[in-house]
Amino acid sequence: MAKHARRNRKVRFLLAAAAALAASLPVAAIAATGGDAAPQVEPRIVGGGEASIQDYPYAVYLTDSSGNQFCGGVLVSSTAVATAAHCAAAVAQSDMRVVAGRQQKSGTDGVVVNVKKIWTEPGFSDPGKGSDVAVLTLDRQVSYRPVSLPGKSDGSLYAEGTNATVLGWGRTADGGARATSLRSAVVPVVSDSSCTSSYSNYNATSMVCAGYPDGGVDACQGDSGGPLVVGDTLIGIVSWGDGCAKPGKPGVYTRVSTYADEIRAQSQSRSLLW
Numbered sequence: 278m279a280k281h282a283r284r285n286r287k288v289r290f291l292l293a294a295a296a297a298l299a300a301s302l303p304v305a306a307i308a309a310t311g312g313d314a315a316p317q318v319e320p321r322i323v324g325g326g327e328a329s330i331q332d333y334p335y336a337v338y339l340t341d342s343s344g345n346q347f348c349g350g351v352l353v354s355s356t357a358v359a360t361a362a363h364c365a366a367a368v369a370q371s372d373m374r375v376v377a378g379r380q381q382k383s384g385t386d387g388v389v390v391n392v393k394k395i396w397t398e399p400g401f402s403d404p405g406k407g408s409d410v411a412v413l414t415l416d417r418q419v420s421y422r423p424v425s426l427p428g429k430s431d432g433s434l435y436a437e438g439t440n441a442t443v444l445g446w447g448r449t450a451d452g453g454a455r456a457t458s459l460r461s462a463v464v465p466v467v468s469d470s471s472c473t474s475s476y477s478n479y480n481a482t483s484m485v486c487a488g489y490p491d492g493g494v495d496a497c498q499g500d501s502g503g504p505l506v507v508g509d510t511l512i513g514i515v516s517w518g519d520g521c522a523k524p525g526k527p528g529v530y531t532r533v534s535t536y537a538d539e540i541r542a543q544s545q546s547r548s549l550l551w
């Protein structure tokens with residue numbers, strides 16, 4: 278979408294109703310706390326800011342054998358990375374690399390690790406149908422702190438309005454260039470009823486939505502597979518959406534709590550398997 282179209286749409290949206298105006302207030306708060314002086318007309322992970330890999334040591338990205346970044350991922354143990362199933366299917370296993378501990382794509386810090394096994398959630402066919410989760414088993418251990426997976430008592434993390442952080446090296450604008458460095462953005466969890474209004478194929482068992490009614494802050498292409506965290510607990514995996522940061526079109530994430538037991542099982546190194 279053209280920037281002007283987006284801005285005009287935003288203005289119309291703001292003028293449309295008092296309710297929309299009230300709903301837009303958190304966006305202003307994010308822009309203010311994000312440390313960006315400019316008003317939010319040039320959305321960047323769209324609408325976020327640069328993040329430190331030290332603060333999010335479990336954030337990793339996936340490349341092909343030429344080093345081209347195509348997705349994100351998240352360390353769930355010293356030998357396992359959770360990502361989106363559609364990311365795991367994008368490149369042949371033998372060509373896939375996991376880059377951990379690296380902030381800048383152009384950097385040389387951290388490690389580049391091969392993948393020796395891919396588990397994909399059975400029944401996955403298309404992100405829009407759910408089950409968009411996979412676990413990559415690394416061919417050696419890495420020393421970066423893994424993320425925590427949600428437990429049985431973590432249901433409240435999915436309450437409407439919970440502020441979650443999405444991380445990635447993907448596009449910084451809808452249709453724009455990919456980031457050169459790790460970025461983060463804060464997005465509130467959206468209720469199932471609201472997300473059903475946004476997307477007729479939304480499934481509350483396999484997916485969770487996050488974003489602002491007015492858009493402006495979102496994951497985007499290339500962020501897929503990356504983490505949505507509350508504190509250091511993984512609640513979502515970037516999966517899909519209608520474009521990026523559009524009003525009324527929140528980002529859709531794989532609902533990790535539904536798959537946590539399976540992810541845990543797939544993350545334990547069991548030498549009998551190899």
Ligand code: 4AZ
Nearest residue numbers: 496497498501517518521
């Ligand atoms: C993608 O194509 C993609 N705005 C990722 C996230 C979103 C949309 C598309 C969510 O990888």
